[in-house]
Amino acid sequence: MHSRMLNWNTDCIDCMAIFNCELCYECIDCEDCYGCAFSESSKNCSDSYFLRDCIGCSNCIGCTNLRNKRYWIFNEPHSRADYERYRGALDFGSHAALSHAKEAFEALFAAEPRPEMEAANVENSSGNYIRNSRNALSCFQVANVEDCKYCDHLTNARSCMDVSFFGVSETNELLYECEAVGHGTFRVMFSKLIWGGGRDIAYSYECFASNQLFGSSGLKRKQFCILNKQYSEAGYHELKARIIEHMKDTGEWGEFFPMTMSPFSYNESLAGDLMPLTKDEVLARGLKWQPQPKPQKSKLHELPDNIAETPDASAGLPLVCETSGQRYRIERQELLFHRKLGLALPRLCPEERTRRRFAKIALPADKQRKCSDCSNSFTTAFDPVRHPKVVCSKCYEKYVD
Numbered sequence: 160m161h162s163r164m165l166n167w168n169t170d171c172i173d174c175m176a177i178f179n180c181e182l183c184y185e186c187i188d189c190e191d192c193y194g195c196a197f198s199e200s201s202k203n204c205s206d207s208y209f210l211r212d213c214i215g216c217s218n219c220i221g222c223t224n225l226r227n228k229r230y231w232i233f234n235e236p237h238s239r240a241d242y243e244r245y246r247g248a249l250d251f252g253s254h255a256a257l258s259h260a261k262e263a264f265e266a267l268f269a270a271e272p273r274p275e276m277e278a279a280n281v282e283n284s285s286g287n288y289i290r291n292s293r294n295a296l297s298c299f300q301v302a303n304v305e306d307c308k309y310c311d312h313l314t315n316a317r318s319c320m321d322v323s324f325f326g327v328s329e330t331n332e333l334l335y336e337c338e339a340v341g342h343g344t345f346r347v348m349f350s351k352l353i354w355g356g357g358r359d360i361a362y363s364y365e366c367f368a369s370n371q372l373f374g375s376s377g378l379k380r381k382q383f384c385i386l387n388k389q390y391s392e393a394g395y396h397e398l399k400a401r402i403i404e405h406m407k408d409t410g411e412w413g414e415f416f417p418m419t420m421s422p423f424s425y426n427e428s429l430a431g432d433l434m435p436l437t438k439d440e441v442l443a444r445g446l447k448w449q450p451q452p453k454p455q456k457s458k459l460h461e462l463p464d465n466i467a468e469t470p471d472a473s474a475g476l477p478l479v480c481e482t483s484g485q486r487y488r489i490e491r492q493e494l495l496f497h498r499k500l501g502l503a504l505p506r507l508c509p510e511e512r513t514r515r516r517f518a519k520i521a522l523p524a525d526k527q528r529k530c531s532d533c534s535n536s537f538t539t540a541f542d543p544v545r546h547p548k549v550v551c552s553k554c555y556e557k558y559v560d
């Protein structure tokens with residue numbers, strides 16, 4: 160719930176780009192984690208809070224760059240009894256106490272360097288958040304990909320370029336300029352929402368388990384269709400070749416559908432989160448802009464400070480975001496989740512929470528930077544304003560404990 164870019168997770172809320180996690184809250188770029196909250200870029204960790212770049216850790220609080228540690232607090236080892244005493248004194252169920260803790264841990268994170276690239280088990284790759292991949296160039300949030308370039312949020316793919324989302328099960332191969340394509344697709348171009356073994360498809364939308372389609376939409380288990388009309392195999396190939404020749408003359412062949420065709424406003428789409436533009440910049444490109452509702456000036460209802468004192472009746476009440484002034488509400492499922500984890504309910508609307516998570520991640524663009532500790536140069540996704548300290552992979556090793 161209230162999350163973006165998830166794969167194979169259970170019972171997680173307010174997370175972004177996590178894989179195979181369970182009972183996690185406010186986690187970003189984590190994999191195989193259980194019962195973690197407010198953690199980033201960590202793998203195989205459990206029952207921990209405020210971790211960053213940690214692997215194989217459990218029962219840790221406020222730690223960065225640790226490997227296989229237990230009962231560590233602020234990057235210092237403790238006995239189990241000391242850890243439990245400290246954890247018991249931290250009442251994350253209280254909004255006031257949790258806000259105070261967040262400030263302290265965020266100051267700790269800000270002082271720590273980021274590695275030039277967040278990646279695990281990769282070869283000859285660039286971009287960020289890459290796992291188990293080789294020759295993944297300028298890729299973001301990809302896993303199990305090979306020979307891919309300019310792809311994001313893609314798993315299980317080979318020889319793909321300019322693909323956004325999703326791949327997932329089975330291998331997906333030879334995709335070009337696609338969005339939301341996966342589950343065993345092959346040779347798909349300039350298309351969106353194609354899955355279920357789709358092959359040899361171009362300029363199509365929302366077609367499933369189909370082959371040999373051109374300019375079609377909403378088809379299931381079809382083949383040799385152009386503009387949704389059924390042709391013989393020979394007729395299909397002959398007409399398709401003529402249309403491509405015409406599109407080459409008009410300059411339309413070889414490009415994805417223009418952004419001006421999108422029914423969505425730029426500032427309500429993922430593009431607006433990943434590559435923010437001002438209203439004037441959006442309108443100048445001929446794109447749509449969604450005006451925001453007027454902020455609410457006064458509070459409508461007040462939540463008790465502590466989740467332990469929050470009654471069932473709080474679910475569904477209209478609340479006002481402390482930052483944006485937008486109205487929002489807590490769902491019953493959310494209230495139960497926060498009770499289970501003993502974490503205070505959010506005082507920000509889901510959109511503001513998402514905006515803050517985006518502000519923490521590296522956005523998909525390569526920047527040339529110099530290591531903060533030595534003279535090495537490298538391309539990195541971490542921009543100098545949000546992430547002032549970035550070190551090369553060699554220097555990063557000395558920060559890992």
Ligand SMILES: [Zn+2]
Nearest residue numbers: 530533551554
């Ligand atoms: Zn260095």
